[in-house]
Amino acid sequence: MKRKEVEIQNKYGLHARPASLLVKMASSxxxxxxxxxxDLEVNAxxxxxxxxxxxxxxxxxxIVADGADEEQAVxxxxxxxxxxxxxxxxK
Amino acid sequence: MTSAFPLKLNGVVGVKGISxxxxxxxxxxxxxxxxxxxxxxxxxxxxxxxxxxxxTKLDIQNTQKEALAKHGSKYAAIFDAHLLMLSDSxxxxxxxxxxxxxxxxxxxxxxxxxxxxxxxxMQIEDxxxxxxxxxxxxxxxxxxxxxxxxxxxxxxIGNEPFVLLSDEITPSELLDFSKGPIKGVCLDSGGATSHVxxxxxxxxxxxxxxxVNLSRVARTGDVILVDSRNKGIVILSPDEKMISEAxxxxxxxxxxxxxxxxxxxxxxxxDGIVPCLxxxxxxxxELPLIQKKGIQRIGLFRSEFLFMESIDLPSEEFQxxxxxxxxxxxxxxxxxxxxDIGSDKPVKYLTFPKEAxxxxxxxSIRFSLSRPDVLLPQLRAMIRASQKGNxxxxxxxxxxxxxxxxxxxxxxxxxxQVSPSKAPEWGxxxxxxxxxxxxxVISKFTRYISLGTNDLFQFTFGADRSNERLSEFFxxxxxxxxxxxxxxxxxxHAEGITVGICGEMAADPASFSILLGLGVDEFSMRPSSLGIxxxxxxxINVGELRPAIKEIxxxxxxxxRKCLESLFPQIVYQNQ
Numbered sequence: 001m002k003r004k005e006v007e008i009q010n011k012y013g014l015h016a017r018p019a020s021l022l023v024k025m026a027s028s029x030x031x032x033x034x035x036x037x038x039d040l041e042v043n044a045x046x047x048x049x050x051x052x053x054x055x056x057x058x059x060x061x062x063i064v065a066d067g068a069d070e071e072q073a074v075x076x077x078x079x080x081x082x083x084x085x086x087x088x089x090x091k
Numbered sequence: 092m093t094s095a096f097p098l099k100l101n102g103v104v105g106v107k108g109i110s111x112x113x114x115x116x117x118x119x120x121x122x123x124x125x126x127x128x129x130x131x132x133x134x135x136x137x138x139x140x141x142x143x144x145x146x147t148k149l150d151i152q153n154t155q156k157e158a159l160a161k162h163g164s165k166y167a168a169i170f171d172a173h174l175l176m177l178s179d180s181x182x183x184x185x186x187x188x189x190x191x192x193x194x195x196x197x198x199x200x201x202x203x204x205x206x207x208x209x210x211x212x213m214q215i216e217d218x219x220x221x222x223x224x225x226x227x228x229x230x231x232x233x234x235x236x237x238x239x240x241x242x243x244x245x246x247x248i249g250n251e252p253f254v255l256l257s258d259e260i261t262p263s264e265l266l267d268f269s270k271g272p273i274k275g276v277c278l279d280s281g282g283a284t285s286h287v288x289x290x291x292x293x294x295x296x297x298x299x300x301x302x303v304n305l306s307r308v309a310r311t312g313d314v315i316l317v318d319s320r321n322k323g324i325v326i327l328s329p330d331e332k333m334i335s336e337a338x339x340x341x342x343x344x345x346x347x348x349x350x351x352x353x354x355x356x357x358x359x360x361x362d363g364i365v366p367c368l369x370x371x372x373x374x375x376x377e378l379p380l381i382q383k384k385g386i387q388r389i390g391l392f393r394s395e396f397l398f399m400e401s402i403d404l405p406s407e408e409f410q411x412x413x414x415x416x417x418x419x420x421x422x423x424x425x426x427x428x429x430x431d432i433g434s435d436k437p438v439k440y441l442t443f444p445k446e447a448x449x450x451x452x453x454x455s456i457r458f459s460l461s462r463p464d465v466l467l468p469q470l471r472a473m474i475r476a477s478q479k480g481n482x483x484x485x486x487x488x489x490x491x492x493x494x495x496x497x498x499x500x501x502x503x504x505x506x507x508q509v510s511p512s513k514a515p516e517w518g519x520x521x522x523x524x525x526x527x528x529x530x531x532v533i534s535k536f537t538r539y540i541s542l543g544t545n546d547l548f549q550f551t552f553g554a555d556r557s558n559e560r561l562s563e564f565f566x567x568x569x570x571x572x573x574x575x576x577x578x579x580x581x582x583x584h585a586e587g588i589t590v591g592i593c594g595e596m597a598a599d600p601a602s603f604s605i606l607l608g609l610g611v612d613e614f615s616m617r618p619s620s621l622g623i624x625x626x627x628x629x630x631i632n633v634g635e636l637r638p639a640i641k642e643i644x645x646x647x648x649x650x651x652r653k654c655l656e657s658l659f660p661q662i663v664y665q666n667q
Contacts, residue, residue, distance in 0.1 A: 016172035016223050023175050047175040048182060048208060051223055054215040 002070045005062045010084040013056035018085040023047045025080055031067020033077070044077070096328035100302050102277070103559045104323040105288040108297030110274040111337045114313045114327075115253040116306055117260065117268075123235065125199035136190060136197040143237035147177055150233055158402055169226070169402050176230050182208070198238040205231030225439060254315045256306045260287060266400060269294050275317040277325055279306050290396065292595075293373040295619045299323040301559030355385035358625050361632040366607055368624065369424070369615040371593055375413055378420045381618060387423040390615020391485075391541065391593040394469065395430045403440045407468040414476030425482040426541065426591070426615070427473050428520065429466065431455040441465075450546070450555065455488035460497050470505035477515040484515055485541055490523035495536045520593075522546035527579040534586035542579065542611070544594025551575055567596045568651040573605060574644055580610050591615060600627050601652050604662065608636040630662050 010018060026033045026044035033044035035053055037060070042049030044063070055061050061081075065073040128136060155170035176182065182204065189200050205227065212224035254275035255268055265276065265287055276291050276298040291298040297319050309315065309327050316326040316337050326333060359365050369390030370381060374397075381389070397405055397413055405413075418425045433454020434443035446452035459466040473484050486498055498517070506514055518539030519526075524547065526533065526540070533540065544567060549556045551572055554564040567573075583590045591613035596602045598620035604627070606614070616624065639658050648654050655662070 013217060016226055017168045020168065020172040020175050024171070043180070046179050046181050047172060048179045048227075052211065052215070054217045056217045 001064065001066045002074045003062055003064050004074045004078050005060055006078045006081045008055045008057055008059045008061065008081065010087040011057060013059065014050055014053060016051070018087070019047055019050040021085055022077065022080060023050055025077055026073070029065070029069050029073040031065045031070045031073050033073055034064045036062040036064060097330050097333060098308065098327040100305055100325045100327070102299040102323035102325060103301040103562050104319045105276065105298030105300045106292045106296060107319050109318045109320055109337065109341055110254065110297050111314070111316050111334065111341065112252040112254045112274040114256050114309050114311055114315045116309055116311045117255055117257040123198050123202040126196045128194050128196055130194060133191065133194065137187065139238060140186065140197045143234055144177060144183065146237045147230070147234045148174060151177070173226060173230050176227060177234070198235060201231070201235060201238060254317055256309050256315070258306050265290055269296070277302055277305055277315070277317060279304055289393070290373065292617050293377060295617070299325050354621060354625065355387055358628045360628055361630070362634045364633050366628060367613040368621065369613065370618045370621060371615050372417070372618070375416050377618065378416060381420060384618065384621070386618065386621065387421060388615070389417060389421040389425040390591060390613060392417045392425060392427045393431070394428055395432050395436060398430055398432060399436065399438050404465065407472050410469060410472035411475050414473050415479050418476050418480040418482045421480065423481065425480060426485055427476070427482055428485045428487055429456070429459055429469055431487045433458055450549070456486050456494060457488070460494065460501070463501060466501060467505055470502065471509050474505060474509045474511055474515060478511055478513065482515050483518055483539060485518045485520055485539070487520040487543065488522050488546070489519040490525045492529060492532045495519070495533065499536055521579065523550055524575065527575060527582060530582040530586045530588060534588055538587055539589050539591070540583060541591040541593050542576070544592060544596040547594070548572060567602055568605070570644055570647045570651065573651070576606070577609050577644060584610065589613070598624065600624065600662070601655055603627065604631055604636060604655065605640055607631065607633055608640040627662065
């Protein structure tokens with residue numbers, strides 16, 4: 001199992017467009033991937049789950065992957081979030 | 092047995108006109124009945140669900156293609172989210188599990204699942220994400236429509252002319268319906284829908300609002316007569332006499348509104364004055380009609396529809412393309428207005444907090460000045476477009492002196508970024524009474540104002556124009572309001588400011604005569620009203636009218652329309 005904490009930095013947080021990019025990426029991996037924010041834990045391959053997470057700018061979320069390609073999954077997803085999904089920054 | 096029909100109802104006039112057609116009752120909320128099914132029917136229900144999901148997927152993909160062509164990839168991406176929602180494990184497999192367990196018709200499960208998800212989204216604190224409940228509802232509605240065998244809102248109707256009946260509708264739904272032969276709009280509600288009224292006006296569709304429960308009483312297919320020429324009258328299942336009278340009236344009004352003279356030809360008053368006439372438009376789809384009529388001036392282009400019809404902020408290039416078409420369609424002059432958007436005129440991708448008084452709230456220029464990331468690209472696009480013709484750019488709802496300063500600095504920034512070979516002029520819309528008392532300050536920034544009489548009126552009387560119970564307030568021909576306009580025009584002229592008007596008022600013959608007498612310099616109105624006003628002008632003598640109006644206002648006359656009629660019987664005031 002591999003975990004990594006990242007901060008959401010794009011302007012409106014994980015709204016529809018970034019959430020769908022994230023879910024598409026998560027779905028391309030074999031391993032199970034969960035996203036954790038405070039006491040909420042959702043399946044990263046479900047857009048409804050990711051949107052329910054309601055992660056706004058400044059929120060910290062933890063990516064938890066478990067399976068064969070967990071390393072690659074966590075790194076790519078963290079990179080996508082840190083790239084602010086190609087949007088402008090909240091600041 | 093005596094029938095309750097014909098049933099006559101009185102509502103509020105949204106758009107003036109008359110039409111007769113069959114009703115189409117549109118229910119925004121889909122109604123789903125829960126029924127149990129046989130265990131053997133399970134496979135069939137599952138198959139129905141899968142087929143509906145496939146069809147919904149196709150729908151979304153088609154919409155996505157359209158969006159991609161129109162707005163570019165960034166704007167089409169939102170439909171990726173829709174597609175993912177549809178194939179989400181929390182959605183589809185949950186429905187199947189429940190179907191197996193509960194053995195009820197699949198649409199009832201879909202319905203409940205969507206409602207549950209929507210209500211979960213609504214509870215999320217983050218406003219932007221909470222807004223996505225709309226997306227879930229959108230996907231859910233599409234899916235339910237396929238399950239219920241209904242097509243999209245507009246596709247159910249076919250080619251027969253119809254009058255749309257509903258409790259309420261959104262501007263985008265009206266746009267969708269306007270692709271078909273829509274002849275009228277009747278809404279049960281009258282609140283917060285004034286944007287629908289403006290849109291219906293732009294599309295030249297007669298509309299009546301505040302009809303309480305008409306859409307519950309009427310059924311699709313019932314004949315309905317809409318007569319909003321003077322009052323908001325709607326007759327459901329009219330008798331033969333009413334029908335034949337209406338048919339005759341419609342024939343006559345068609346003949347008189349089709350002016351054979353091109354609008355490019357000059358019309359002059361009896362004493363040689365040539366009023367400057369233009370039209371208000373909201374969408375580029377109206378441009379061919381304007382060119383056909385020979386109209387040379389667009390006195391107001393409302394840019395917010397462009398924003399309301401988009402699924403995400405329209406790009407600067409896309410905006411420039413639209414504005415360029417508007418500028419090129421109006422050889423004399425085109426006035427482009429920056430967006431008037433707020434919680435009263437919502438757009439999907441911008442969130443506004445709920446407000447107790449949206450029309451007096453954080454909207455229009457107040458919103459635009461708080462979002463230079465929205466305003467600046469719009470200004471740059473407008474400035475670039477204005478290089479292709481003659482145009483002005485106006486800012487709506489300016490009410491305070493400091494707003495003028497901020498506008499000036501943002502404007503200069505936009506000019507700096509574009510560095511055009513000719514800088515267009517900018518002006519403001521005067522729609523809040525405070526403006527009347529600060530013309531000296533305004534004149535330090537601009538020499539052009541456009542009176543937005545719709546808002547100016549409701550703010551002067553403190554009467555919400557979307558409230559059907561206040562309909563007695565809505566005659567602009569009352570002396571306090573006209574005194575205020577008089578003061579506004581005089582104050583403006585004293586400072587060398589040109590005064591235009593682009594409210595509904597300019598389209599009413601009696602009001603037009605008075606505004607002309609008060610010295611308003613430019614008039615802009617619905618394209619459909621231009622013919623009537625052009626017919627009126629050669630009958631007016633401004634020199635005679637001016638002192639008469641002065642006298643009427645001085646005396647505080649109660650029935651101004653009647654006064655005008657008795658003083659100038661040769662002028663036809665009735666034909667609206």
